């Protein structure tokens with residue numbers, strides 16, 4: 001049996017039974033009844049492609065589909081085909097060229113080149129369709145098997161698809177109440193239990209111990225050149241807890257607390273201002289395109305300017321040291337909060353606002369009931385960053401101006417060569433800063449109980 | 461609660477409202493600009509008949525959700541008109557409620573607050589509304605879950621909560637965009653029964669979009685079959701099966717199978733066209749086909 005296609009050679013003459021047997025091996029034709037399969041075999045023309053022959057190119061007109069009988073063909077889909085694998089090798093039993101079966105737009109989606117001498121069956125798609133027209137039942141079945149075959153190329157890898165459907169299935173099927181403890185205390189206890197059982201606390205302790213040991217050994221034991229002049233661990237602890245501190249500052253001296261309180265007060269005021277203004281500005285920037293276009297460029301220009309660069313201007317403007325410090329502390333927090341809030345509004349799925357307006361909410365109600373709560377998770381992420389940043393800037397500001405505060409302690413101790421006091425100031429700063437950001441996190445969890453529960457269910 | 465249940469007249473009477481008819485006439489809609497511009501809806505015309513459940517079925521990505529945005533008023537057609545009882549649609553309004561393809565329950569509100577959101581937003585909370593909320597909570601089987609947040613509900617419960625949240629507002633037209641997509645087969649069938657029950661009780665105008673032929677036939681009074689993108693109505697089938705319907709009877713009913721085969725025949729042609737237009741369409745085609753083969757086998 002030969003073909004009139006000049007590109008290809010002459011086959012060795014497979015008979016109808018051999019063709020039918022080959023078709024039987026393919027995915028789409030596997031379940032076709034014998035009689036129909038023989039008729040398809042009659043449509044199939046055998047051809048031999050020498051190695052290197054190009055069977056078809058992407059974009060060519062598609063008239064035929066092909067079954068590989070022997071040899072191998074490289075099948076390369078165009079990059080826009082969204083396939084899971086673009087290039088694959090097809091061999092005996094594989095079927096290619098299914099684009100010919102589409103009733104419109106019959107264009108090749110791939111380029112195929114014979115990798116070795118290859119024997120193929122060429123089946124005219126129009127004739128195949130005509131055949132199926134008279135046997136719709138079989139036609140549907142073949143088409144569906146084609147579809148399954150194609151799906152394997154076009155969608156997620158199987159194992160991934162499976163894991164996903166298992167996940168979704170369990171959620172959908174569990175009509176029963178999900179056992180989540182109502183009591184916050186119980187939830188807290190549960191989490192604490194988990195935490196103690198997890199490696200986390202032990203790693204944390206190990207981390208602190210390692211740093212302290214390093215400090216102690218490098219300064220006091222080995223006396224490494226660069227570390228020798230640093231205050232040692234023992235010296236600092238002794239000074240810190242001493243009733244009669246050599247350098248005048250310890251947990252027993254009232255000034256220690258004055259410094260802490262002054263710093264906390266400044267951070268508190270700056271943080272409140274930054275939150276009030278930052279959240280408001282962020283919400284409006286996210287909500288209204290007009291406000292954003294108006295404000296955002298200015299905002300983004302000012303944001304990279306470091307706090308220290310603001311110092312001279314701040315002093316000129318505010319003059320009073322207290323206000324100067326608060327302003328400088330405020331700035332960076334304000335940026336962090338505003339930016340995160342804006343991103344929070346962006347993150348809200350549009351379907352929530354649509355649902356609200358469908359249900360009769362006016363614009364202002366959408367803002368209060370959807371935009372604000374929807375942005376809350378991002379706002380609180382922003383606030384946690386913002387407290388951290390506030391302490392950061394506070395120290396910078398206090399070093400420049402002001403008469404009290406932890407930053408002031410660190411700076412004056414340096415000029416007055418009270419090295420252990422510097423470290424006391426640093427450690428105190430760290431501890432107080434950590435506490436404030438933990439408080440912000442707890443406030444957030446309290447306000448967003450719907451999320452706490454979400455997270456608790458996620459096993460966190 | 462039980463007081464309301466004992467007076468079935470009251471609650472279910474409440475669900476009866478003045479339905480409206482919607483008309484889509486010569487509507488076209490494109491997205492994108494210049495050579496990226498894609499015509500999604502092309503000269504589509506159809507009627508969503510008053511007090512009927514009209515189901516729209518079409519290949520994935522053909523433009524069904526786009527049409528819903530036009531019906532709801534979130535988007536405006538490039539040409540043509542969308543009217544409700546003869547008045548042009550200007551924007552979203554409570555007389556047309558949309559239940560979205562993806563869950564749009566507010567994650568920060570519990571079930572009860574979600575359901576009550578519409579009346580509260582409009583300042584229309586009275587004893588009657590509260591009683592209706594209880595009635596609906598019971599109707600969709602969520603009374604025990606009134607204080608749960610959406611993340612604590614299963615997929616099926618979330619869909620039912622959304623139905624209740626829409627029903628409480630007496631919409632004149634209810635529009636649902638593949639509300640049961642992604643649910644497992646069992647839950648899905650349960651949802652069909654819930655939903656069909658709610659519809660039969662209220663007989664308000666419903667417009668339901670799906671890609672699932674069994675869902676379509678089980679629910680529809682009228683079935684609109686859409687062409688591939690750019691979409692328009694390809695065929696309208698009257699699904700003249702008696703109500704209330706029962707899934708088992710429907711499977712055995714010759715008339716139901718006849719309608720299904722007719723619809724599938726048309727869908728088949730559209731799906732063949734959609735084959736070349738990408739993976740999503742191909743997988744939809746596969747879905748329809750594997751289903752058809754399964755049922756026959």
Ligand SMILES: Nc1ncnc2c1ncn2[C@@H]1O[C@H](COP(=O)(O)OP(=O)(O)OP(=O)(O)O)[C@@H](O)[C@H]1O
Nearest residue numbers: 491492500519520521522523524525526527561671
């Ligand atoms: N806002 C938009 N901007 C640009 N293109 C869009 C937009 N909305 C929809 N489209 C395009 O319109 C086509 C139809 O989308 P649509 O969501 O209406 O389909 P659908 O029939 O609802 O599909 P599915 O069954 O998967 O939900 C898609 O090709 C999509 O890319």
Ligand SMILES: [Mg+2]
Nearest residue numbers: 524525561637
């Ligand atoms: Mg859609």
